[in-house]
Amino acid sequence: MVVMNRLINPGAGFARAGLAGMVFLAMLLMSSMAMAVKYDVVPPSGTHTGEDVPQPIEFPHDIHVKDNDINCMYCHTYARRSKVAGIPPTSKCMGCHKVIATDKPRIQQLTKYWEDKESPPWKKVHDLPDFVHFTHEKHLKTLAFDRDFPVEDVKEICAFCHGDVENMTVANKVKPLNMGFCVNCHIANKDLGAPGDCWKCHK
Template identity: 45%
Template structure:
């Protein structure tokens, strides 16, 4: 072999290896993205005490804000304190094993270490106060919580409604339409934009906007501080 072409062949071999590894990486990326975004994922962590929203909000028709009192006056809905639970359970179902667990936390003056279910990415700013005061129902974002024994967050392509569809932080639907629903009905940024576009807040209450919508918080800064 001509010695003069060996460096060129070596460079070509190196370039081919780099291209091969790049192709493998791209294929792996597409495959992983398919697994994450096209397969339903459900987050329903087991809580330290099995709390049933179905029993409380459904069977007993307790309003959401009776327990989540901060929702109407702060960005966060808040987690009920043990004292809020004991406001009822000093008298109700006191012999239940689950209520005995709550009572134990109460007697030890310890908070119940509930596990957070709905967790927005750090780059999203959402305030419950503004939405609750405008009359937006909790179920609009959280789904029919009153039917859930264990609250779950469903990922994209799952029929269950959710606060934030993608736990990967990927936002694929950036366009708000005029039809009243985001493309593919994913609970993503596009759906928030649709709601903001099609409603306005008059005297503190959300009302249906006229055709074409109002400029009701469509600026990026509204949600991305």
């Protein structure tokens, strides 16, 4: 930032006088640089009305994501490291909920599971057939990390296939996740290197 100030204004006196303004300008510049992503992605299209999946604890995604601004990858930590995004272990929940909202009935339910050394029997909502190979890590690398997409906004990338989880309580399947859904997106994003080979996904 210092370098940038010097470049914009070599006069030291003026720089001191307008330091606050310069810092503000530089921050604006940097934030706009961070927002500028390398290339555009055509998001997949299609809707689906999934059946409600009853979960052992009615987990509110909206409170976590919208109200408290927790990144998807904080809990679904395997998304950037492996094929599956993963359901967080109970220890992750308890990391916060040992102290936060301990008086709420759902948290007490969770604490009971934790104390009984059992994991809540979460149900899978987005289930692909066994003959399909899908990796979260490669999609995240291409769509987020390689594009310099701001990590704090990664929920927009997740929403491509998982819908607006931000405004859901218990997650519901709102995208078809069928072959047409995948293939159309892969064709639209061919320039990003989306493969069109059958064996990339079929196994």
